[in-house]
Amino acid sequence: MNPIRSLPRLACLAALIATPVTLAAAEPIRVAIRPEAEGQAFPHFWESMFGSGRAILALRESYRDDIRLMKKAADFKYVRFHAIFHDEVGLYNEGDAGTPFYNPKEPDRPFYNFSYIDQIYDGLLANGVRPFVELSFMPRKLSSAPKIDFGFWYKPNHMPPKDYAKWDAMITAFTRHLVDRYGIEEVAQWYFEVWNEPNIGFWGGKPYQKTYFELYDHTARAIKAVNARLRVGGPSTAQAAWAGDFVAHVVRENIPADFVSSHVYANDTVENVFNTKGMAPVPRDKMVCTAVRKVRDEVSRSARPTLPVIFSEYNASYANEPNVTDDVYMAAWLATTVRQCDGLTEGMSYWSFSDVFEEGGVVKTPFYGGFGAIAAGNIPKPAYNAFALLHKLGDTRLASDSDSTLVTRRADGTLVVALWNYAPPDATGPKYAPPAPPGPPLHFVLELPAAREGAKVALSRVDADHGNVVSAFDSMGRPPFPTREQAAALRGMARLPAPESMTVRRGRLELDVPTHGLAVLEIPPAAAH
16 A cells, blocks of 8 residues: 555565567457447446545645645545544543643543644545545554554554553544534545554554454444444455455444445555465456455355445555556556446545655655655646546446447437557566557547548547656656756646547547557547437
8 A cells, every 4th residue: 555555565566577569560449339328327436535645644735735636637525544543633642731631630531632633624625525534543642552653654553452442432532523513414424444454564453353353343333323324344454355254243243334445456466365376467457356356246245245345545556666656557557447347346546646645754756656646746647647537438338349448428428438558567666767668559440330420529648648747757857856947847748738639530430549548539429420
């Protein structure tokens, strides 16, 4: 999940196949478009929510600037972040003689300060997004081991509580305060997720699963005791783990659970995700949705088969790989991930929308392979532009024979077709490397037999030459700290150009899509019939 999420698994980076250098022409990909086909519902699950850095960052104007910018590309509804209970947010304290709440007759009595929590959540709601509340980490004065921290730069305490009665009281006070402040009609639309990745060291209880389930049970019961309409779930695991075990546990113990959540990254290994040796590697373009299907299948086979499945973190890499998460590679990777994951999950949260992010320390340069779709300085990356293009897709999906296409229809009859040319990343590792020579373009032939001759169609692209700020950054010499003028220039160069115009000829549209490229065509009803 994060620069050092990989502490337990840095050695697990999968080897990637180099991009082919041959430019030999491939066979055309023919896509038959049937505008009147019935189709199936196609909710925009991939953009329903985004992750971000820890809670306190939400008070920064740069963070809120990036939320507003991301809302322009993807009309997302939820934001998830870590550490709402970190001491820097200030919720929990006890035994502090310097406060007006102190009572010498009860020197260890807890008290709660909601000042920053209110500002954090007020800011999200004011910008049109709701919290997907990750309940973490442990307030130090509530921790059973206050001097033991997880390895992030901001030093979260990840140990179990010293007293579950005090944990329960804190969860109750926190939840009740939210309902009092925002009203049950609002907070019933939020999600409450218990902890983060307890299976790979973000939870200090031992053994991991048994002690996490104890934490979950206390938390879920406390939340539901405030109001049964509130939604709570877990286990928020890395590597698509524990889904079946979690459902079996909550059923057996009669514990509330409204959804199952997990995480996966495209460079997770088959050994970690599928707990098997000797299994063939799953390529980076297929790993995320293969893992999503695993969790969906485990839930479907369980005693609660209709529980919603939410992947509250996903991305193409959990490491800092500039030629992956900063690069135009993300355009085709996102598109093929959307195609494969359709129908398997109620929501997915790209980690993350912004590089206002400090798990590995203060950001040292705007393009370092960070998780964000927006680089430091409010600079959109190619991933941001890919989200903007995929947002154009309709809410009905039509059949297509090609695994490099999505054919959709909007409510007004406009056809929106996404085409892409996936290839592995140019290079791997934490350092930037120049891109490899491009592979051959894919030639697409869209067949629209009833289309009006000469009709105009809008074409938008993300590829090496469109919506790719990295090339502009390269041309500047990759300055580690761009001047204000350079940052402004990069923001301008990151913008998508205006859509091109294509013309229907003899019932066809033909175009080439270069390596890693994504193209989206908008075909108005009058042009398709």
